[in-house]
Amino acid sequence: MAKPQDRSSRDRPASAKLRLVFMGTPDFAVPALRVLAADYDIVAVYCQPPRPKGRGMRLTPQAVHQAADELELLVRVPERFDQAAADELARLAPDLLVVVAYGLILPEALLALPRLGAINGHASILPRWRGAAPIHRAIEAGDKQTGVSVMMMDKGLDTGAVILERHIDIADTDTTGTLHDKLAHLTATALAEAIPMLADGSAALTPQDHDQAIYAHKITDAEAELNFTHKTTDILNKVRAFSPWPAAWMMIKQGDKSQRLNVLAATTASAKPTPTTIAGKSGAILGKGETGGMVIATADGAIELTQVKPAGKASMSGRDYLNGYPMPDHIITAADRD
Known part of the structure; x- marks a missing residue:
């Protein structure tokens, strides 16, 4: 098992004592998990359950699940957040929920459970391309620039106030595959930058202009x-x-x-x-x-x-x-x- 590399207290942020619960599922979320695991006490990792994959349709843990196992972190895979799952999360007493491409709807009461609330790393400059497929839709629309937004989570779909944004150009040669990888790493660094700001109260929360919202609907074949x-x-x-x-x-x-x-x-x-x-x-x-x-x-x-x-x-x-x-x-x- 590969534990996150230990860093001296001098190198770690003052917010390192925070108890984080990380929620993510696909490979897009793995860089964020690895970066945060190097600095924070991640008391649990939540992801979607293993799914059948490959020719043999064997149950296979999700990418985040596999990374969490390598980091020797506690993993939970609820199918949904019923009362039992919510009670278990409450017992973990997290200071902050960090969500990246989790894929499950979180009840509003759950978002208010941690002292600092819940934040989400989203692969677009909000409010443009809220929803499930922001990378696909940005390239399909011919956008020349995109980025990531770190926002507070609320009951809406990607509607929360934005803590920070980081922009990136879309190259003419970019595909969803190449841009996915760039944005996954940018999301990781943006979250690492946002969490200390949230912890020390210096984060400036900017409400989204909902009138400018564009939704990135799920891709169909x-x-x-x-x-x-x-x-x-x-x-x-x-x-x-x-x-x-x-x-x-x-x-x-x-x-x-x-x-x-x-x-x-x-x-x-x-x-x-x-x-x-x-x-x-x-x-x-x-x-x-x-x-x-x-x-x-x-x-x-x-x-x-x-x-x-x-x-x-x-x-x-x-x-x-x-x-x-x-x-x-x-x-x-x-x-x-x-």
């Missing part, structure tokens, strides 16, 4: 289907936003067979077809592009598929796909299937 009647930039944003999960996709037809093709990366086709070539033909397959991938017409140009994943196969470059599979006859749109 159906919305990840590419629509080539849209503009090139919008299509490329969707590919980046849904990479690696759930993956943008399209249905292709080859002879009498149709299959799903996931699109993990794409780029603007370097040699754009002329308007006369593609007039009225958004979604037409135009051949191979500069890197050897499939080129598809959009509403205002064309894209080249640079990384794809055929159904039941590993991901591969666009070039390798066309080296191993025939060029599809055409794309089957949602309208074609209706």
